[in-house]
Amino acid sequence: MIDVVLKKGKEKAVLQRHPWVFSGAIEHVKGKPVNGEVIRLLDGKKAFLAYGFYNDQSRVAVRLLEWDENVDINDEWFRQKVRMAVAGRADVLSDGQTDTCRLIFSESDYLPGLIVDKYADNLAVQVLTSGIQNVMPVIIDELNNLLKPTSIFDKSDATSRAHEGLETSNVLLAGTNPPELVMVKENGITYGINIAEGQKSGFYCDQRDNRRILAHYAKGKNVLDCFCYTGGFSLNAFYNGAASVTSVDSSALAIETLQENIRLNKFESEKHTAIKSDVNAQLRKFRDEEAKFDIIVLDPPKYAPSRSALDRASRAYKDLNRIGIQLLNSGGLLATFSCSGAMDMETFKQVLAWAALDAGKQVQFIYQFNQPEDHPVRASFPEGEYLKGLLCRVW
Incomplete structure (x- = not known):
């Protein structure tokens, strides 16, 4: 096994079990490891860490797996990690109301670069590192043994694959091709998910708990769901008796799938308005029309992919939330989210305070949203905590 030696004084994070080693921390590499190969990491005194x-094309040159020198990193090691992750989701799926969740969450499940989502009897995977790419036959075999899925579909289309020297992939890995719409349940609601063509793995299950919590307030209310995708918040609002729901997204496929989901659940379509539009432009249009809502959901894409983008992202979040606040009736609720890992909760609260000040409104934070239990945060890897949200009452 090839040795990678750290520069003197760069071992602190490794000893604290953080799983990333950046290329600038490496003193030298003894030999020429193939990208994705398992290596031994040593400190400056050549002691095992x-x-x-290993991947010399990535800024994260080493993604750590195991800190016990006596443990073999073999096929059984990876199978065990898959079994642990799947077992950890048993409670999520135990009530019969939900059959979709995240089964494996990359570093947080000790498998850096592997994401697996379960959609009823189908699995969608994303492979984001060369190391995981090398052991995918073992992982697919173990997933088949444990779950016997109808299909395992590769959705490895993330641009981050390029940083590892990997091409994008969108192919069937095992089983039979999934139907155009796979039917799943979440919180007792039926969704049709296009695994092959949908965004990322096809459905955002990280908002499952937050959809249910917000829907508690929806009875008899007029709801605006922005960046609605295939309708998670919209459908939960109807399920809990919303008077009307307006859903906005820029994706024609998302809007089409949402409207099909309305029909699947036999909700009253006349109470639903679906708008294909840029959300920021549509919010300004609503403001010009003096439209008002009781509940507004703002669940935008990632505005801050890195800390260097945080200032610009903060301005974008503030502008988005300022207009949302202006569109609420007095005493109305704003459910606003950030999926940017670089945006911490305290900064997000400050952004909301600025937005409220600019809007001339008073805002109370009445609940903090988080990612659910199938998106665990590893104690030594706080970067795994990316989703945060605030439920605000606006006066």
Whole structure:
């Protein structure tokens, strides 16, 4: 096994079990490991630290796997990690109301670069590191043994694959091709999910708990769901008796799938308005029309992919929320989210305070939203905590 030696004084994070080693921390590499190969990481005194995947094309040059020198990183090691992750989701799926969740969450489940989502009897995977790419036959075999899925579909279309020297992939890995719409349940609601063509893995299950919590307030209310995708918040609002729901998204496929989901659940379509539009432009149009809502959901894409983008992202979040606040009736609720890992909760609260000040409104934070239990946060990897949200009452 090839040795990778750290510069003197760069071992602190490794000893604290953080799974990333950046290229600038490496003193030298003894030999020429193939990208994705498992290497031994040593400190400046040549003492063993950990085993990990190596990739010289990535800024994260080593992704650590195991800190016990006596443990073999073999096929059984990866099978065990898959079994642990799947077992950890048993409670999510136990009530019969939900059959979709995230089964494996990358570093947080000790498998850096592997994401697996369960959609009823189908699995969608994203492979984001060369090391995981090398062991995918073992992982697919173990998933088949544990779950016997109808299909395992590769949705490895993330641009981050390019940083590992990997091409995008969108192919069937095992089983039979999934139907155009796979039917799943979440919180007792039926969704049709286009696994092959949908965004990322096809459905955002990280908002499952937050959809249910917000829907508690929806009875008899007029709801605006922005960046609605295939209608998670919209459908939960109807399920809990919303008077009307307006859903806005820029994706024609998302809007089409949402309207099909309305029909699937036999909700009253005359109470639903679906708008294909840029959300920021549509919010300004609503403001010009003096439209008002009782509940507004703002669940935008990632505005801050890195800390260097945080200032610009903060301005974008503030502008988006300022207009949302202006569109609420007095005493109305704003459910606003950030999926940017670089945006911490305290900064997000400050952004909301600025937005409220500019809008000339008073805002109370009455609940903090988080990612659900199938998106765990590893104690030594706080970067796994990316989703945060605030439920605000606006006066």
